[in-house]
Amino acid sequence: MTDALDESTSAWALAIIRFEVTWSGAVLVFEDVAGLETGASTLRAEGSSGVDAMPASGKQGKVTLRKGLFHGTGSFRDWYDPVKMSTVARKPMTIRLLDEGGQAVVTWTLARAWPAQITGSGLDGAHEEPVVDSLVVAHEGVTFAAA
Numbered sequence: 153m154t155d156a157l158d159e160s161t162s163a164w165a166l167a168i169i170r171f172e173v174t175w176s177g178a179v180l181v182f183e184d185v186a187g188l189e190t191g192a193s194t195l196r197a198e199g200s201s202g203v204d205a206m207p208a209s210g211k212q213g214k215v216t217l218r219k220g221l222f223h224g225t226g227s228f229r230d231w232y233d234p235v236k237m238s239t240v241a242r243k244p245m246t247i248r249l250l251d252e253g254g255q256a257v258v259t260w261t262l263a264r265a266w267p268a269q270i271t272g273s274g275l276d277g278a279h280e281e282p283v284v285d286s287l288v289v290a291h292e293g294v295t296f297a298a299a
Contacts, residue, residue: 171183174245187216189294192207194207194208212293220284242264243264246262262291265289
């Protein structure tokens with residue numbers, strides 16, 4: 153009985169959720185993504201039949217990507233550096249939820265995304281690639297598709 157419990161516990165421990173983030177050829181891998189949401193504002197107007205409510209333009213939040221690993225940071229740096237001068241290029245960003253085999257389960261696409269904030273992690277000699285604690289991305293819309 154103990155062996156079966158140990159095997160099932162270790163199998164769950166190996167199942168790590170990963171998110172692959174791409175834009176303009178750059179690829180990052182993150183362990184956590186929050187804020188993949190969109191909504192519509194409500195516009196209220198008085199009409200002949202009382203107060204009418206209708207959807208207005210969408211409200212967009214910010215997406216926070218946590219615990220990331222950069223692969224080929226040059227293009228990311230080229231994308232982020234202009235933010236400091238308020239001349240950032242807004243580009244589509246794709247976020248894919250990957251299963252244990254590395255296959256996409258769900259894909260979200262952010263329209264006209266740009267980096268709003270980056271928080272680095274402590275230095276760790278065990279990693280050859282730069283690690284980011286969190287990356288906050290502003291955008292102008294999100295769509296999603298199941299694989």
